[in-house]
Amino acid sequence: MRALNIKLLRNLWTLKGQGIAIAVVIATGVAMFVMSFTALDALRLSQQSVYQSQRFSEVFANLKRAPESLAERLRAVPGVATLETRVQAPVKLQVPGFDQPVTGLAQSIPDGRQPQLNQLYLRAGQLPEANRNDQVLLSEAFAEAHELQPGDRLSVVINGRYQALWISGIALSPEYIYQIRPGDLFPDFSRYAILWMNRDALESAFDMDGAFNNVALTLYTGASEQMVIDRVDQLLEPWGGLGAYGREDQLSHRFIEQELEQVAAMAVFLPLIFIGVSAFLLNVVAARLIRTQREQIAVLKAFGYDGVAVAGHYLMLVLVIVLFGSVLGVFLGTWLASGLAGMYQEFFRFPWLEFRLKPSVALTAIAIAGGATAIGTLTSVYRAFRLPPAEAMRPEPPTHFRRTLIERLGIRGLSQPTRIILRNLERQPIKAGLSILGISLAVGMMMLTGFQKGSIDYMMDVQFRLAQKQDMTVTFIEPTQRGALHELRALPGVRYVEGFRSASAILQYGHRTYRGGLQGFSDPRSLVQVLDEQLQPIAIPDEGVLLTDHLARMLGIGVGDTLQVKVQEGRQPELAIPVAGLVTEFIGVGAYLRRETLARLLGEGDTVSGAFLAVEPEQVAEVNRRLEAMPRVAGVSQRETMIRAFDDMMSDSMLVFTFFSVFMAGSIAFAVVYNNARIAFAERSRELATLRVLGFTRPEIAFILLGELMLLTLLAMPLGFLLGAGLCHLLTVGMQTDLYRVPLVLTADTYASAALVVLVATLLSALMMGRALAKLDMVSALKSAE
Amino acid sequence: MVTPSSPRERVFHTRALTRVFRLGEVEIHALRGVDMELYAGEFVVLLGASGSGKSTLLNILGGLDSGTEGEVWYKDIDLSRASERVLTDFRRHHVGFVFQFYNLIPSLTARENVAIVTDIAREPMDPSDALALVGLEQRLDHFPAQLSGGEQQRVAIARAIAKKPDVLLCDEPTGALDSKTGIKVLEVLRRINRELGTTTAVITHNAVIADMAERMIRLSDGRVSEVTNNAHPVDPDQLHW
Incomplete structure (x- = not known):
């Protein structure tokens, strides 16, 4: 060698x-x-x-009902490669041992066969047999949430009629990779199910014989x-089409x-x-x-x-x-x-x-x-x-030293070791600066990974304490006369009822569109508020619409501009509504009007499509049970359930990331500080050994070496806080979606834990340096020239 | 002048002192049984060629190192059995060191280099008085890099004496200096010895310097090979090398 x-x-x-x-x-x-x-x-x-x-x-396209004969004409549309008609039906389910309302979507598959499009991946069991109308495939997420297996029984209410079904298999579909109830923001696998049944069985159960209400198709390349x-x-x-849409508007996608x-x-x-x-x-x-x-x-x-x-x-x-x-x-x-x-x-x-x-x-x-x-x-x-x-x-x-700025400013009474520390730092400002920058970057990274919890808590607080104070939200199968609210008010345990009218719609400004809806709220309200920038509740004006600030940004629309709205239900009117103001929301986006205004624009009377309820806490389960029994009720969502679903999603996806990042930021902090210490030690060992010879104790020389480290770390803190705040800001901007926007909230906790990790890293390096100091060789320091 | 024959207080004495360095599988016998004494107030030169063990002896006397076997006494303190704490205390309060390469702290001025010792000593001199003693009253606020080698060594001497130590141990104090500057440094050492009565031991390989000492102890091959009393020490300015 x-x-x-x-x-x-x-x-x-x-x-x-x-x-x-x-x-x-x-x-x-x-x-x-x-x-x-x-x-x-x-x-x-x-x-x-x-x-x-x-x-x-x-x-994809939804419609009210069309005869199967229309399928041929649809297939003949130029550009269509494969087209399949389907029947979809909203269902309610009862799972043994689970007393909360469960809703779902039943979707048809060709009798006993895989569909041509959106083919199912069978995780367990098999497809329903061709001539059986009591067999069903269940989505995996729901099956897992309830530990259901092929061969288990399931009670399903389709079109108001109770049916007992057998689970023939567990399946996954490309259409429902993200399995979420339409209108919800977060998945709730235990309360929302996807079912697949034979077309024949679903047609008869949903009174859709020889008809379909859903279309899926693929295109030829270049169409x-x-x-x-x-x-x-x-x-x-003519058949009640609700507007076809491409993948970019498909919910799961x-x-x-x-x-x-x-x-x-x-x-x-x-x-x-x-x-x-x-x-x-x-x-x-x-x-x-x-x-x-x-x-x-x-x-x-x-x-x-x-x-x-x-x-x-x-x-x-x-x-x-x-x-x-x-x-x-x-x-x-x-x-x-x-x-x-x-x-x-x-x-x-x-x-x-x-x-x-x-x-x-x-x-x-x-x-x-x-x-x-x-x-x-x-x-x-x-x-x-x-x-x-x-x-x-x-x-x-030999290095030239001079009195430090602090001393020249007239501060006296510094001890000699303190002078050594200060002059060493000031003599090599670039080196000290780089060390400070390195440590402050570690502080900044810690904040970047640590601030998310505080921000998410804040986001939840704004959403569920300031904006949405209702305990339950009920949605009806279709818009209903306002009088239906009396029925809800009469339920024991219900303290207060606030009706709302929502209509799904395509919002458009210029060439930008957003598939969402209009929310009509009554005024005055006490359960659901829209908030201004200062998070103060604001009144919805008589005319015009209030948009979530993020939605306005997405559409590129401002106050005073006119929003084009294509309503996707009823007579599907096309509306032009001026934007009257912006509201601050961290979760979801919306377009808010007065309920009366929306009813007028839709050309209908005093209707509601659902209601917000305030319920006595101990009565929630009972109210739930009763609501579920009402035929007009399509779904019920509970505040607690929503908070939990959100928490689950957030904590799971962020926790691992955060934990790992904390580990990495911590190790980087340690590496910076330790390397600084090592190098400082190498540079100062002669000086430190000399001081030991002159009668200084180990703690006294440790002060000179570690004091420098501590000083650098302390100087790095404020800079690190600034850097961290900047990085956090960049991250929140980068992570904005219409699903949620994490606000930039930097709590004292965030700063303190970032500082703590870096201080611990410093102390750890100090301890390791302490061992090196103990082995300092006094004699060799005297033998060599500097 | 005190004659060597009169009874004097014994400051240091060693008995059968050995020091073996183990470098891997090789053993180096730096000291092979040294018996010697240093008396209060005397000016002694420890003379020896390189490798004779003189630096090892000085390091052990100064509490920087310990013998492998044998005894080392400073007055009634048994240095060979002293703890780390006791040795640090011993260096802090009783010994002044002067080194070949000065070992000043580059980031401190002359005055501060002295102060770093007086800050932790019991009844020290004022740093500027100590520097005046070595003739540097005009250079108090200069940093080491602004001083000549001779000046730096005089700062080191001021630093060593400022705590009013009982003994001054000097390891080749003129080793890095030209002869003219070296002689000036020796004059300072001589004056300190006379004026303050500080027991002074100077290590050197330069036999000429022995002429200014009251006693010369020669070390060869890890043993004391010769002890000479000098009834008529010469002044440093009479020395030539």
């Missing part, structure tokens, strides 16, 4: 502490990068793979989706896309910050590491090694560390990615998950980490190498 290589191994061994700290920074940066991009890739890939092999349709939608709408119009967008925002933003910080630290640390090798570089040069050989030698030194950290990071990242993707599968019911580690992802991460390290190394090697060997072999020229 060449002598230089032996030196390499020895150096690595001597530097193992620092080397491991650097490798940890690389590993965390690379792992975060690999985890995020690989998890995102897995979700995207799984989506494509499932859509393709299960033949997910491209256009215009909009032209097909327009033509389908024309054909369905839309949620997946939004979530993927959000994951993408996180997946790009956080890892870039992590790997950026890692790269920065590596650059700094590598540069310092090489500076301590200055004399050795000079000796090598004196022996006649050329620049390339020396640079190569030190590059090898750091690249061994980079490689070690990177490989660790790639493995860790891949492992975490599969965990993260698996966690997503809780919510996104992909029948299977495609998972791969893209070499480009791993290589990019390694290139960023390695590149930054190499640059730091090479600049330092170059600086050392530029000097004539004789000069470089001497230690760096």
